Amino acid sequence: MIGAYIMILASPGTVNGIVKxxxxxxxxxxxxxxxxxxxxxxxxxxxxMQKLADITDMINIVNGVSKTHTHVIMREQRA
Amino acid sequence: MRKRYLFYLLLFTAAILDAITALFDARMMKIVSDPLAYADSFFIVGMLVCMLLGLFFSTGTKNRSIGSLVDPSFKRIRMIKKEELLYHILAGAGNAITTIAFFALFFSFTDPSSVLPFYQVVLLYLLFIEAFSEKNAPTIAEIEASVAVVFGAIMMSMTEGIPETSALIIVFLIMNPAYALFTLYQRKLKSMTFGGKSNDAINIRFWNVFFTMVFCLLFSLIISPESILLAFDVIPQNFSLIATATTLSTISYILFIRALGISSASIAQAVKSASLVLSLIFSLLMGQLAGIDSTFALLKFMGIILVVLGIVDISFTEVRSFLFIRLKSGQDSLKLMQKIWAIKGIDSVALVSGEYDIIARIRTRTLGKGYETIITKINSMSEVSTTHWESVLKEWETV
Structure with a gap:
């Protein structure tokens, strides 16, 4: 499995709609x-990685998303 | 659903069920008047109820059982795993001792709203143990809120004056240390993973009831074997009453164990203390508190305020943040990741590719505390080039 953090820049006033x-x-x-x-x-x-690219594409076409930045997780420790 | 909402929904539902179960316990103790015999009958019937509930929760489609609606990790009732056994034995022993002690308290206090608060003293024990054993040790704000809940609970238990010394010994030296043991080992079991999936609350409760029953019968056999015979006399006459109490208690614990997988034992226990307020309302409605002295009524009222303030404090003072870190070139990122992970308050740390090198998720009670304990420590690490802190305003999490 591959984990990633995707950071999203939203146009003003669109955050709630994007979250939905x-x-x-x-x-x-x-x-x-x-x-x-x-x-x-x-x-x-x-x-x-193909699935990750698909998800990134899905996010990019959401109304209000103006930019995304993906950080692929190479190692992780969680509580 | 937002993880936070789910956490409170689980615990408030468990609190309602607990308050109702206490009414049944009080009624049964009037009939049985032997704590060991009632504990035996409670867990013998409880085992039967758990088997039926287990069967019900295990039904469903091949990929999704009914129980997965309660805990998504649940598939079906399964055999206990070798690595769980010791924790189950300890949790079962803890539950048996705490339940017998709890029933014994009904001799001193007949009103459930006076007995139930004594369970909350466990918070002090949990906080003490977590301060040494947990990665995210309780913060001052959490300790303050929990102490408010404990003292509020003690004030709420006062109906007829200061409890007798024997009752206080049961509360402080037997019931609550055993309850702390029971809660912490259940949390330990919930945090275990098997084949990439976390342990589920339904199996944990099922096996806990089994081991608790074994320990109750064992204690009865050693202390007073006639209690077992009395239990078997009591069950046929009061089956529906005991079965209702055990069903409510089982569902309450399944929800509580599920919540234990989301937050620490002390925080979950503090929120669950909402049962005290409900129990008091039930006692008032049932006329258990008719004719109570005005001084004790005032104490109970002040106790409610302290408990509610404690719960509100714990519920609304958590701050979550992200810390984005860039490293200087040529540094050992894995070593730094371990150093960051060792800092209290770090929920997760990930080594990533891209604009930043490390992304850490942080949980603190105040921003100031986060700055003092986390940012200053990370900034002082020689491998770190820059740090960037971003606070979380709202969060949704799949749980």
Whole structure:
């Protein structure tokens, strides 16, 4: 399995609408609306890189998403 | 559903079920008047109820059982695994001792809303144990809120004056240390994973009832064998009453164990103490508190305020954040990842490719505390080039 953090930059006033759409995507484990440079960070777990590319594409076509930045997880420790 | 909402939904439902179960316990103790015999009958019937519930939860389609609606990790009732055995034995012993002690308290207090609060003293024990054993040790704010809940609970238990010394010994030296043992080992079991899936609450409860029954019968055999005979006398006459109490208690514990997988034992226990307020309302409605002295009524009222304040404090003071870290070139990123992971308050740390090198998720009670304990530590690490802190405003998580 491959994990990744995808950071999303949203157009003004579109965050709630984007979150609503993101919640429909099964592979998204966590959605965080954050302050700062980006507006939303999502954590995804997928089977392979192709699936990750598909998810990124799905996010990019959501109305209001102006930019995404994907960080693939190479190693991780979780509580 | 947002993870936070699910956590409170589980615990508030468990609290309602607990408050109702206490009413049944009080009624049964009037009939049986032998704590060992009632504990035996409770868990013998409880085992039967668990088997039926287990069968019900195991039905469904090949990929999705009914039980998976309660805990997505559940597939069907299964045999116990070797690595779980010791924890189940310890949790079963803890539950048997705490239940017998809890029933024994009904001799001193007939009103359930006066007995139930004594369970909350366990918070002090849990906080003490977690301070040494958990990665995310309780913060000052959590300790403050939990202490408010404990003292509020003790004030709520006062109906007729200061409890007798024997009752206090049962509460502080027997019931709550055993309950702490029971809660912590259940959490340990919930955090175990098998084949990439976390352990499920339904199997944990099923096996807990089994081991608790074994220990109750064992204690009865050693202390007073006639209690077992009395239990078998009591069951046929009061089967529906005991079965209702055990069903409610089993569902309450399944929800509680599921919540234990989301947060620490002390926080889950503090939120579950909402059962005290409900229990008091039930006692009032049933006339158990008719004619109570005005001083004790005032104490109970103050106790409610403290318990509610404690729960509100714990529920609304958590701050979650992300920390994005860039490293200086040529540094050992794996070693740094381990150093960051060792810091208290770090929920997860990931080594990533892309704009940043490490992404850490943080859980603190205040931003100031996060700054003091986390950012200053990370910034002082020689391998770190820059850090970027972003606070989470809202969060949704699949649980």
């Amino acid at each position: 759409e993101l919640r429909k995507i099964e592979q998204i484990e966590n959605i965080s609306v954050i302050t700062g440079e980006y507006d939303i960070v999502v954590r995804v777990t997928v089977e392979n």
